[in-house]
Amino acid sequence: MNSRKAFLPPRRILMGPGPSDVATRVLEAMARPTIGHLDPDFIFLMDHIKAQLQYAFRTANPLTMPVSGPGTAGMESCIANLVEPGDVIVVCQNGVFGGRLKAMAVRCGATVVHVEDEWGRAVSPSGLESALRSNPAASVVAFVQAETSTGALSDAAALAKVAERYECLTIVDAVTSLGGSPLEVDAWGLDAVYSGTQKCLSCAPGLSPITMSDRAMARVAHRRTPVQSWFMDVNLVTGYWGSGTQRSYHHTAPINALYGLNEALLMLQEEGLLAAWARHKQNHLALKAGLEVLGLEFVAPRSERLPQLNAVRVPDEINEARVRQRLLEEYSLEIGAGLGALAGKVWRIGLMGYSSRRENIMACLSALGQVLTYEGLCVSATEAQAEADRALRQPTLP
C-alpha cells in the first residue's frame, strides 16, 4: 500500500466469528452526510434506533440503546453499572467470553464465584444452582448465551429462572445471538443484555446494543458507590439517549455508524425477526450437512449448537493455519481460528446475518473441500454441496 494512496480493501466472503458480510445498502447508509449529534433529525434517528432495538431484543425496556463502542464496551458497561466493590457475582464460564466477564467483575471490585463448564458445552443450570445455594450473598449472575469461542448455545431462559429464584440479577452476553437465534429479553426476565453489531445484525463493528430491565436500573440508582467508569455510567448516558427532545450532552455519538445500524435494523424488520431466526437455523443445518460430508466434527453436541457459529475440529495432521490462509488468499474467504483453549484445534465458521446465505454455504463447502483435498484429505466438495442443497430443500423449520 502506497502511503499516499487510498485504502481499497479486498472483497471478502466473511464467514468467521464476525464481522459478517455487510449488505451494500448498509455500507451506503454509512456514507450519507454527517449531521450534528444534537440535530433534531439525529435525535429522531436515535429514537427510531431505540425502538428497532427493542424489537430485536423483544423487550419494552426504556433503556435499550447502542453503546458507542464495540461489544467489549457493552460487556463492561453492564458489569460496571451493576457490580460494585464487595458485591458477590456468580460468573459462568464455558469459553473465552465468560473469562472476560470474570476479569471485568474482578476489576470492579467484586468477589467472583466462578462456575466452570466444559468448553464447547452449554452452561449447566444445575451447576449455577449449586453455586447460588452455597453463596447466598450473590446478587448478580453473568453468563454467555452464545459462546462465540466454541459455538455453544446455553439455555438463557433456564439460567435466568435459577438466578431469579435466588434473587439475582442476570447479565447476559448475546453478542452472537441477537438477530440470529431466539432471544426473549422480557419473556425470559433477563436484566442486562449486551450484543454487537458485526454479528447477526451485519453492520460494521463498533457499536454494542444493550438493554437493561427496570430492576437493573433500580439497582444502578441505589448503588452505594458511583459507577467507576464515567464514560459507561448509564445514569449519565440516559440523559443523552433518553427520551424527549431535551438531550444532555454526554459524548458525541458515532453518527455514521448509527446510520448503518439503522439500515441493518430496517433489514431485520423487513425480513421479520422470527424469519431471520428460521433462516439462520436452516442455513446452519445445510452447512452442517456439508461439513459432515467433508468429515468435520462439531465441537458442541447437537442440542447445544449455535446455528450462526459452527465450530468444528481440525482433522489430525492438517495444518489449520495454512488452510485458513489458503482460503483467504485463493478464495477470498475468511473463516475463524480457535480462541483460548481451542486455539489451533478448531475452525469457527460463521453464518451470521447477511453472511447466512445459500451462496456463502456453497462457496465455503466448495473452497474448503478443495483445500482439504490439496492438503491430502480424501473428500468431495461436490458431494458436500449436494448434501447441503438437499438440506436447504427441506421445509423451513418452525
Next chain:
Amino acid sequence: MNSRKAFLPPRRILMGPGPSDVATRVLEAMARPTIGHLDPDFIFLMDHIKAQLQYAFRTANPLTMPVSGPGTAGMESCIANLVEPGDVIVVCQNGVFGGRLKAMAVRCGATVVHVEDEWGRAVSPSGLESALRSNPAASVVAFVQAETSTGALSDAAALAKVAERYECLTIVDAVTSLGGSPLEVDAWGLDAVYSGTQKCLSCAPGLSPITMSDRAMARVAHRRTPVQSWFMDVNLVTGYWGSGTQRSYHHTAPINALYGLNEALLMLQEEGLLAAWARHKQNHLALKAGLEVLGLEFVAPRSERLPQLNAVRVPDEINEARVRQRLLEEYSLEIGAGLGALAGKVWRIGLMGYSSRRENIMACLSALGQVLTYEGLCVSATEAQAEADRALRQPTLP
C-alpha cells in the same frame, strides 16, 4: 420519518463544536466493503493509521493509535491507565472538559487538586505551579489544551514544563486542536494526549486518537493495581494495536470507521500539517473580522483564542436558541450553543478541518447577519463578508 424507510439525513453546513463537515471522499471510504479485523490487509491498515497519527501528533511514541470509542473514551483511557487509587492528580479547569477530567480522576480513586481558571481564559502556568508547590505528592497534571466549551487555547508547552519540574506526567486534552493548531507532543514533552476524529480531522465521530510517551507506558507497567477498566487497559490494547503481524484479539476494531480515519489522515498529509494549521489560523481571522462587523464579541482574549472554535457572546435581548434554530431550519447551518456556565450566553462557531473553508465563512456571515437583522439588530451581512474577504486576501501567516 416512516419507520420502514431509510434515514436520509439533510445536508448541513457543520459549524458547531463538532462534528465538522466530512469530505465526500472520507464518507465514501467508510462505505467500502468490511473485511475481518485480523485480515492481513487490515493489520496493514492499522500500521498505516498509526504512522499517520504519529505524523499528526508530531511524535515517535510507539503507543499512538485510535481508541475504539469517542473522545470521552480516549479521555478516560488516559486517566484510567495513569491514575490509581491514592494518587494525587492536579486537574486544571477552565471550562467544561477540565471538570470532566476531574470527575473521571475521582472515579479512579485519585485525590484531585483542583486548579480553577476563569472560563474563557487560558490555564495559568503560575496557578499550576503554586498548586504543585503545595502538593508535593502529585504525580500527574491534567489540562485541556483547546477548551471546546469556551474557545480558549492554553499554552501546553509552558504547562508541561511546569509539570516536568515537579516530576509529574501530563495528560492533555487535544480533542479540538489535533490537525487544527500547533500540537507538538514530543517537542513539548507531553505524556498522554487524546483527541477526537470529528473536529479538525473531519471524520465521522466515534474514534479517539491517543498517544502515550514511554514514560507514561513505564508508569502503566509499574502500577500497584490493575487498570480498573478492562476495555481501556493499554497493556491489553497494545497486544491488538501493537507491532508485528501477530496481534492478540482484544476487541473488534470499528473497521469502516477506520477506513474513514485513514482517508482523512491522508488528506491531512496531502495538505501538510503546517499548512493545515495556517489555514485554520487565516480562516479564523477572516471569520473574526466578519463577526466583529456584526457586533459580536469573543469570549477569550485575542492571545488566548482557539482559531478553530470561535465562542462569541450573544447580544443582549437576542433569543440565542431561536437564532440557532433559524440558522438550522432556514439555512441548514449548524452552530453550537454554550455549555455549562456559558449555556445560553454564547454561540460556538466552529471552523474545523474540512469545515474551515472560505465558502463556509461566507455562508455563516451571510446567514447570521440576515437572521440577526430579522431579530432586530441593525447589522450588515454584506459588510461582514467584505471584511472577511479582505482578511482572506492578506498574505498567509507563517
